[in-house]
Amino acid sequence: xxxxTVIRKKDRASRTIEGLRKFWRVFSQNTAAVIGLTxxxxxxxxxxxxxxxxxxxxxxxxxxxxxxxxxxxxxxxxDVGQDILSELIYGSRISLLIGFIAxxxxxxxxxxxxxxxxxxxGLVDEALMRATDVWLSFPGLLLTIFLATVLIKTPIGxxxxxxxxxxIALNAWPGVAxxxxxxxxxIKELPYIEAARAIGASNRRILLKHIIPNATPIxxxxxxxxxxxxxxTEASLSFLxxxxxxxxxxxxxxxxxxxxxxxxxxxxxxxxxxGLMISLSVLSIILISMGIEEYINPRLRESx
Amino acid sequence: MKKLLIRRAxxxxxxxxxAITIVFIISRLSGDPLAExxxxxxVSPETVEALRRAFGxxxxxxxxxxxxxxxxxxxxxxxxxxxxxxxxxxxxxxxxYTVALLIPAITLSNYFAYRLGVESGWRRxxxxxxxxxxxxxxxxxTPHFWLAILFLYVFGAVLNWAPLFGAVTPGKxxxxxxxxxLDYLWHYILxxxxxxxxxxxxxxxxxxxxxxxxxxxxxxxxxMAKGLPDKIVLYKHAARNALLPAVTMMGLRYAFIIDGAVLxxxxxxxxxxxxxxxxxxxxxxxxxxxxxxxxxxxxxxxxNFLIDILYxxxxxxxxxx
Numbered sequence: 269x270x271x272x273t274v275i276r277k278k279d280r281a282s283r284t285i286e287g288l289r290k291f292w293r294v295f296s297q298n299t300a301a302v303i304g305l306t307x308x309x310x311x312x313x314x315x316x317x318x319x320x321x322x323x324x325x326x327x328x329x330x331x332x333x334x335x336x337x338x339x340x341x342x343x344x345x346x347d348v349g350q351d352i353l354s355e356l357i358y359g360s361r362i363s364l365l366i367g368f369i370a371x372x373x374x375x376x377x378x379x380x381x382x383x384x385x386x387x388x389x390g391l392v393d394e395a396l397m398r399a400t401d402v403w404l405s406f407p408g409l410l411l412t413i414f415l416a417t418v419l420i421k422t423p424i425g426x427x428x429x430x431x432x433x434x435x436i437a438l439n440a441w442p443g444v445a446x447x448x449x450x451x452x453x454x455i456k457e458l459p460y461i462e463a464a465r466a467i468g469a470s471n472r473r474i475l476l477k478h479i480i481p482n483a484t485p486i487x488x489x490x491x492x493x494x495x496x497x498x499x500x501t502e503a504s505l506s507f508l509x510x511x512x513x514x515x516x517x518x519x520x521x522x523x524x525x526x527x528x529x530x531x532x533x534x535x536x537x538x539x540x541x542x543g544l545m546i547s548l549s550v551l552s553i554i555l556i557s558m559g560i561e562e563y564i565n566p567r568l569r570e571s572x
Numbered sequence: 573m574k575k576l577l578i579r580r581a582x583x584x585x586x587x588x589x590x591a592i593t594i595v596f597i598i599s600r601l602s603g604d605p606l607a608e609x610x611x612x613x614x615v616s617p618e619t620v621e622a623l624r625r626a627f628g629x630x631x632x633x634x635x636x637x638x639x640x641x642x643x644x645x646x647x648x649x650x651x652x653x654x655x656x657x658x659x660x661x662x663x664x665x666x667x668x669y670t671v672a673l674l675i676p677a678i679t680l681s682n683y684f685a686y687r688l689g690v691e692s693g694w695r696r697x698x699x700x701x702x703x704x705x706x707x708x709x710x711x712x713x714t715p716h717f718w719l720a721i722l723f724l725y726v727f728g729a730v731l732n733w734a735p736l737f738g739a740v741t742p743g744k745x746x747x748x749x750x751x752x753x754l755d756y757l758w759h760y761i762l763x764x765x766x767x768x769x770x771x772x773x774x775x776x777x778x779x780x781x782x783x784x785x786x787x788x789x790x791x792x793x794x795x796m797a798k799g800l801p802d803k804i805v806l807y808k809h810a811a812r813n814a815l816l817p818a819v820t821m822m823g824l825r826y827a828f829i830i831d832g833a834v835l836x837x838x839x840x841x842x843x844x845x846x847x848x849x850x851x852x853x854x855x856x857x858x859x860x861x862x863x864x865x866x867x868x869x870x871x872x873x874x875x876n877f878l879i880d881i882l883y884x885x886x887x888x889x890x891x892x893x
Contacts, residue, residue: 398586398590399590401587402587402590402591402594403594404824404827405587405591405823405827405869405872405873405876406591406594406827406869406872407827407828407830407831407868407869407872408827408828408831409831409834409835410830410831410834410849410864410865410868410869411865411869413834413849413853413861413865414595414598414861414862414865415598415601417853417858417861418598418599418601419601496713500715500716503715503717503718504715504716504717504831504835507715507717507835507838508834508835508838508849508850508853509850509853509854510853519715522717522718522721526721526839531721531724531725531728531729531839532728532729532736533729534725534729534730536725539718539721539725540722540725543714543715543718543721543722546714546715546718547710547713547714547715547718548713550712550713550714550715551709551710551713554709554712554713555709
């Protein structure tokens with residue numbers, strides 16, 4: 269290891285820090301984005317600290333059923349006497365985690381498709397992008413419902429939750445594929461790619477060493493902007509009863525509330541708080557993504 | 573123009589066949605469709621074999637695929653276990669309810685999104701704009717089914733203004749068609765409002781941002797410098813151009829609205845195609861689910877095709893080529 273590589277590494281690190289600082293200067297000017305970030309951090313903290321801050325075990329019967337909010341149960345209890353506040357707190361773990369993993373998987377699939385299509389071009393590009401368009405013409409939720417109900421019969425790795433994540437990701441990848449394809453097309457035309465090819469670098473090397481690192485910021489943003497729709501899809505699936513009935517996400521809590529007629533009976537404490545949690549989490553992610561998009565695309569800054 | 577039309581039609585046809593192919597592939601992902609019956613002690617293995625032959629499942633996969641396409645094209649979508657009727661009959665009986673929800677929801681949401689988006693973009697950064705933009709973000713973040721639940725709870729359960737389920741009051745004898753219509757509309761208003769509001773919220777920001785971008789163009793400044801009234805600059809010059817990219821989004825929005833109809837009909841127990849999807853999940857009515865997805869996806873492809881034509885007609889650059 270020569271001295272120059274060490275210096276170059278240090279240089280890269282300090283450049284990243286400098287870039288982040290610049291990003292934060294723009295991002296922190298956007299009040300809505302900062303509010304979103306704050307909201308998201310609060311929800312994330314709740315999810316991480318769930319076992320310590322939840323007053324009860326959400327899967328245990330801890331009181332009389334169907335109690336309205338009171339001192340012992342701040343958000344009341346459900347039809348079997350489980351504490352709803354504890355359900356909410358634990359539910360944040362499941363909803364956030366499924367949303368996050370599904371977004372990552374969708375981005376991986378989309379990046380692979382988009383990069384191959386953009387880099388190789390020609391017939392490969394045509395075929396892959398046609399497939400992407402077909403996929404986009406499906407009503408997304410219906411396709412996910414269909415995939416999930418079919419796949420749940422023989423769950424991936426024996427776990428329904430993996431199957432659900434996979435089904436959500438399969439619905440969300442086309443957007444990423446289009447995005448990454450356009451970025452790849454742009455990077456491909458840059459002179460240093462041509463230089464790399466001139467000294468005999470293989471396609472694989474160019475893709476891994478030059479294109480992926482340059483597309484990374486865009487890919488990271490793609491993950492973030494998929495989390496909100498992935499969370500909404502997960503909530504809708506759970507609400508319709510597709511999912512592991514023993515894993516209580518926020519959507520699943522509302523599913524149980526609906527099939528036990530909580531809406532008609534008027535047990536608002538059962539279905540309003542989980543819906544509010546979904547909305548706030550999704551909103552926080554939308555606000556953060558808008559802040560980041562504004563940084564990437566300065567023209568937007570003028571339009572807001 | 574004619575050439576373009578034919579090309580669009582061909583693309584739609586290819587999309588349609590690809591969609592059916594994807595449905596076929598997904599339907600075979602779970603392995604043997606008769607596996608559950610084989611384990612059922614009440615069904616003899618001979619019956620299962622007979623079913624296998626009847627469904628053509630003993631044939632090689634490519635033959636199954638060809639049969640599947642022929643069956644789909646001729647409307648044989650299988651048999652609903654829950655309704656004990658052919659899937660197509662069940663779907664056709666329920667489709668009018670959903671179409672009656674979708675057409676006004678699409679029309680109204682597009683109109684509202686257009687008017688509000690244009691007015692909001694024009695007043696960029698002022699109170700009106702900030703209010704509308706932030707409410708549209710809230711609506712976007714709200715799960716569709718939860719918005720429906722809120723409406724059902726507030727207007728149905730608490731205020732008692734609207735009924736809690738169904739498309740008409742069950743068991744009621746109507747003395748005149750008017751009475752039926754009134755009862756129908758009374759059940760109709762909440763679901764259609766939910767779908768419209770959610771769709772407007774999703775579309776609004778797109779038109780607004782598109783308009784803001786157009787307002788920065790030189791020809792807008794030229795129009796203003798000529799001393800044209802604001803209204804004319806806004807609606808004759810800016811809005812028309814802002815609308816063009818939004819039209820291409822309408823197809824995607826239509827697919828989104830169908831998703832919304834499934835969830836909304838489920839919450840309001842509204843007897844349409846969307847509710848059938850929920851029932852099919854709950855009762856494991858597999859062919860019904862598949863049939864509903866084929867019908868709804870086909871409608872999306874059809875609408876996309878119509879929007880493409882509309883776009884060709886709207887964009888003079890294409891029209892006069």
